[in-house]
Amino acid sequence: MTPAILFLETQHATFTLHQYDCTAHDDFGAHAAAQLQVPLAQVFKTLLTEGEQGAVVALVPASNKVNLKRLAKAAGMKKLEMMAPAKAERLTGYKVGGISPFAQKKRLPTVVDASALQHSEILVSGGKRGLSLGVSAAVLQRLLGAVIAEIAE
Template sequence: MAKKKADHSIGTPATTLLEQRGIPYTAHGYVHDPAAPNFGEEAARELGVEPDRVFKTLLADADGQLVVGIVPVNGLLDLKALAKAAGAKKAVMADPSLAERKTGYVVGGISPIGQKTHLPTFLDESAELFDTIFVSGGRRGFDIELAPLDLLSVTDGAAAEIAKTT
């Protein structure tokens, strides 16, 4: 996987941070359908990638602290498991408008990388099954492919079993 050079037509805080840190990634754009009911599944379909390699970024309130959970698009975030990973008693999904304010991204395009506020981040351990995974690049219709360990490095994240299947 070659390092993607700056492309101002797709530049986002996520790509900027990856380039600053010298982390290799591949940018993947596609035409987003605003009527798509599930952004993650749309990304997998449009990119021609199996859904368990495409991860969605979700924010939760864990005992009053916002945390990030990154899980496969074909699964669900296990809030109890996320709370445990974060050292909290309980977690609930964060209000979407709060998620947008704290990350600087819009819902459906929230990247775990380059968020306005540095938040504790947890990546489902299933990501470790793949050489590379896909996460939002910071806008709808734009994903970034990178190694799971690089994602953990750039987010100061931890791997944990936080997904449950649908």
């Protein structure tokens, strides 16, 4: 049981659990998609960014990269850059490859790529490697106050 699962349960959110063997050391999204036999575009990676005005969480399909200019605009910030993995781990309380958008140490502004709306459910990290959570974009918006915007490229 991870903090992300506990959070979703306490919020009475609708979600599904997807466990798989995680042997990857990088490209965790592609590995999860292959193991779970789902399209890569349906698996979203949780990326941490930072700028002068603070940190922002970006959720983008594992098949894409985040466009930092579009992300900054969607978050109402001037400029963002990728956060160092060690700092992301300290800030969220999760290990890289298992950073969930839910139940991080500190609630951060979150932006979800608009392509999430094309799926009834997307997969995000469940808080540890080898565990994904299936949630709708509406759940992300409601529980995280997430902004939906075109931030992937």
